[in-house]
Amino acid sequence: MPLAVESSILIIGAGTWGCSIALQLARRGHTGIKVLDGCPFPSPIAAGNDINRIAEEGKCPKYDANEPDDMDSDEDYFWNKIHQLSMNAWKHDPLFKPFYHPTGFIMAACGDDAYEHCLKYAESEQAKLVPLNTAAAFHSTMPQGVLTGPFPHWRGFWKDGGAGWVFANGALRAMHAEATRLGVKFLAGSSKGKVESLLYSADNDAVFGARTRDKVEHTASQTILAAGADSDLLLDFKKQLRPTAWTLAHLPLSASEAEKYHNLPVLYGVDRGFFIEPDAENHDIKICDEHPGYCNFVHMNGELRSVPFSRQQIPKDAEARMRRLLHDTMPQFEDRDFSFARICWDADTVDRYFLIDRHPDLENLVVAVGGSGHGFMTNPAVGMLVADTVQGKVEQRLQKMMRWRPELSVNRDWWDTQDRYGADGKVMDFQKSNGV
Ligand SMILES: Cc1cc2nc3c(=O)[nH]c(=O)nc-3n(C[C@H](O)[C@H](O)[C@H](O)COP(=O)(O)OP(=O)(O)OC[C@H]3O[C@@H](n4cnc5c(N)ncnc54)[C@H](O)[C@@H]3O)c2cc1C
Numbered sequence: 001m002p003l004a005v006e007s008s009i010l011i012i013g014a015g016t017w018g019c020s021i022a023l024q025l026a027r028r029g030h031t032g033i034k035v036l037d038g039c040p041f042p043s044p045i046a047a048g049n050d051i052n053r054i055a056e057e058g059k060c061p062k063y064d065a066n067e068p069d070d071m072d073s074d075e076d077y078f079w080n081k082i083h084q085l086s087m088n089a090w091k092h093d094p095l096f097k098p099f100y101h102p103t104g105f106i107m108a109a110c111g112d113d114a115y116e117h118c119l120k121y122a123e124s125e126q127a128k129l130v131p132l133n134t135a136a137a138f139h140s141t142m143p144q145g146v147l148t149g150p151f152p153h154w155r156g157f158w159k160d161g162g163a164g165w166v167f168a169n170g171a172l173r174a175m176h177a178e179a180t181r182l183g184v185k186f187l188a189g190s191s192k193g194k195v196e197s198l199l200y201s202a203d204n205d206a207v208f209g210a211r212t213r214d215k216v217e218h219t220a221s222q223t224i225l226a227a228g229a230d231s232d233l234l235l236d237f238k239k240q241l242r243p244t245a246w247t248l249a250h251l252p253l254s255a256s257e258a259e260k261y262h263n264l265p266v267l268y269g270v271d272r273g274f275f276i277e278p279d280a281e282n283h284d285i286k287i288c289d290e291h292p293g294y295c296n297f298v299h300m301n302g303e304l305r306s307v308p309f310s311r312q313q314i315p316k317d318a319e320a321r322m323r324r325l326l327h328d329t330m331p332q333f334e335d336r337d338f339s340f341a342r343i344c345w346d347a348d349t350v351d352r353y354f355l356i357d358r359h360p361d362l363e364n365l366v367v368a369v370g371g372s373g374h375g376f377m378t379n380p381a382v383g384m385l386v387a388d389t390v391q392g393k394v395e396q397r398l399q400k401m402m403r404w405r406p407e408l409s410v411n412r413d414w415w416d417t418q419d420r421y422g423a424d425g426k427v428m429d430f431q432k433s434n435g436v
Contacts, residue, residue: 002392003222008032009390010209010220012195012234013227014041014186016048016168016376017368019175020383021226023095026182028387033184034220036212038194038230041176041186045310047228047346048172050248051279051286053376054266055090055100056163058083078353078401082381089380090166095178096380099171103277104265105163106141108132108156114271114421118156129157138329142264149329154272158265165266165276168376192216198223198234198365206363222390226368229308229345238406240355241347241369242414243308244293245430247318249341250284251275251326251333258283271421273325284339289321291423294343295414296430304414308345315433321423346371350409352418354378356385356402366390367404373420 003009009030011018014037022035042049058080068080090100107122109115122129132138135151141158180186187193191214199209199217209219225231229243253261258278268274273289294315295306319341326334349355349370359365368386375382385402388394415427 003030003390005029006031007221008034008219009222009224010218011035011224011226012210013037013225013231014176014188014193015043015046015226015228016172016379017228017371017382017386018224018226019172019179020379021224021368021386022179022184023175023182024383024387025390026179026184028391031183032220033179034218035179035184035186036193036195036210036218037186037188038190038213039188041188042169042172043188044312045230045345046172047344047371048168048376048379050168050344051250051282051284052165052276053168054105054163054268054274054276055166055377056083056105057087057102074397074401077397081395081398082378085381085384086378090377093380095174096171099167099174101164101166101263102161103164103263104141104158104160106132106138106156106158106265106267107270108138108154108268109270109272109421110153110155111271111421113425115155117270117419117421122157125159127159127162129159132156132158143260146261146264147267147329149327149331151328154269154328156269160265163266166377167279171379187212187218195227195234198225200362205361207359207365220364222364222366224366224368224386224390226386228369228371229347231367231369232305232347233307235367237355237367237369239409239412240349240404240406242295242412243306243345244295244348244427245308245343245345246288246291246293247314247322247341248286248288248344249314249319249322249338250282251287251336252339253278253283253285255283261285267329269325269328272328273322273422275325275329282339285333287322287325289318289325289423290421291321292417292420292425292427293348294428294430294433297414298431306414309430310343312340312342314341314343315430317423317433346373346375348372348418350405350412350416353401354382355404356382356389357399357404358389360404372418
């Protein structure tokens with residue numbers, strides 16, 4: 001049954017998805033929304049609290065955004081719809097529009113497997129791609145003097161438009177501010193906002209809110225769990241979520257240096273890492289190394305589980321990979337100290353489709369989790385789809401792809417690389433890594 005607009009709604013997590021969900025529900029007239037977060041806003045552990053994120057418009061930029069087709073496979077239909085809804089927001093919604101920078105996208109790889117992955121991506125693209133097979137070709141994609149490296153073994157292509165990056169932190173703040181203006185109440189902090197447990201009915205067949213660390217019980221007609229990778233600590237997801245971490249660092253530029261580094265395409269090395277042009281405020285270039293991810297495996301109740309932790313520090317091997325990326329592409333910065341680094345967690349589903357559904361056995365609980373590495377650019381669509389779920393009108397083909405699906409995770413291989421490349425081509429374990 002659709003939820004009345006005056007019913008109380010509790011959202012756990014004021015990160016990327018929590019803010020988007022609050023915004024979309026408030027825009028649809030819901031008046032009783034409360035959002036809890038265990039950290040002051042913007043949460044330092046939120047995956048979306050970062051200077052930027054890659055954004056792709058989808059496969060068919062001849063349309064304003066992807067046009068889903070009834071003849072599409074369920075998988076294509078899902079992604080086309082998600083891109084269409086999201087890109088419509090990034091291009092036309094006054095709240096999101098200022099944050100999207102369609103500067104283009106370079107996708108490349110060094111290893112053969114990773115290059116195969118690039119080729120598959122290129123084949124599915126309808127946009128014109130410029131092949132890049134020499135260092136000079138790579139250099140020509142950016143103003144002179146930006147890319148100066150030898151690009152050893154790099155091969156790929158350049159998509160001049162139809163993709164780029166979004167100012168993530170700016171979009172997060174804008175969603176939060178607008179949701180607040182529309183009446184959403186945010187409670188944040190390690191005591192009053194940190195959820196320790198859900199509140200269950202006596203028969204354990206319904207959820208009626210959450211208890212925070214200060215022992216306050218926040219009751220609601222509808223609870224939405226959107227606590228990112230940490231959601232796995234609050235509910236038994238039956239192995240549907242694998243908290244997985246990646247590593248990022250900021251490379252500081254002076255204001256005068258940064259002038260040259262504007263409007264750059266995102267350079268994404270599938271098995272090396274990526275960087276995005278300096279941010280306007282601090283002139284920091286955000287760098288990530290690429291790899292299948294780190295987990296933090298511990299034994300809990302006889303099972304192996306990856307448990308997130310927060311750290312503004314990265315393993316030495318991650319830094320070494322970032323420096324190799326700089327050596328290959330912009331050796332002028334190879335030895336410069338980073339100004340910031342952190343481990344950043346997301347939750348991977350088994351198939352990397354989102355998990356947005358009503359819990360099958362717990363009434364009044366919706367889960368909105370499983371960003372799986374692409375949950376920022378898609379966050380406007382996520383907010384809308386969660387609002388559809390709450391209002392009981394989510395499209396059936398989309399619901400099928402995002403459904404509660406523990407049957408797919410029964411024998412889950414925690415070490416599955418999930419179509420990711422880089423480092424030694426393996427999921428890494430923080431328990432065994434160097435420097436964290
Ligand atoms: C390094 C890295 C690079 C990425 N790059 C891209 C990219 O280029 N493009 C893209 O689209 N996506 C990218 N992603 C993925 C994207 O950032 C995530 O999928 C998305 O931000 C997930 O949003 P979320 O709301 O689920 O989680 P988060 O944004 O992490 O939010 C979770 C929130 O829950 C709060 N919380 C946690 N536990 C509790 C608790 N017990 N009680 C209350 N609150 C709690 C946290 O404080 C946080 O605010 C990247 C992810 C990583 C890690």
